[in-house]
Amino acid sequence: MIRQLLKPHSKRWFDALANRNVWQAAVTHQIIQWTRSKRVCSLCGKKPARDYRLSKQSFQEGTPATMRLCRDCFQAAQLARGDELQPLPA
Ligand SMILES: [Zn+2]
Numbered sequence: 075m076i077r078q079l080l081k082p083h084s085k086r087w088f089d090a091l092a093n094r095n096v097w098q099a100a101v102t103h104q105i106i107q108w109t110r111s112k113r114v115c116s117l118c119g120k121k122p123a124r125d126y127r128l129s130k131q132s133f134q135e136g137t138p139a140t141m142r143l144c145r146d147c148f149q150a151a152q153l154a155r156g157d158e159l160q161p162l163p164a
Pocket of ligand 1: 116118120143144145146147
């Protein structure tokens with residue numbers, strides 16, 4: 075079964091995130107406005123950031139959650155939530 079991965083910070087990604095966590099979607103949207111870049115961390119706006127799949131979470135049935143994270147947020151997410159974060163191919 076092929077599970078669809080949404081590219082972080084794309085329109086469809088924002089739609090999926092808003093369904094699941096409207097507050098996070100608003101924060102990330104604001105970060106992208108401030109930094110004027112989509113190549114930044116979804117949580118704090120730092121660069122460089124890379125894409126991860128959150129294996130224990132999903133936006134909705136059949137759509138695994140993805141995030142663009144800097145090194146600090148990647149480590150914090152692993153510690154805080156025990157998420158298994160898998161790097162996505164660039
Ligand atoms: Zn970050």
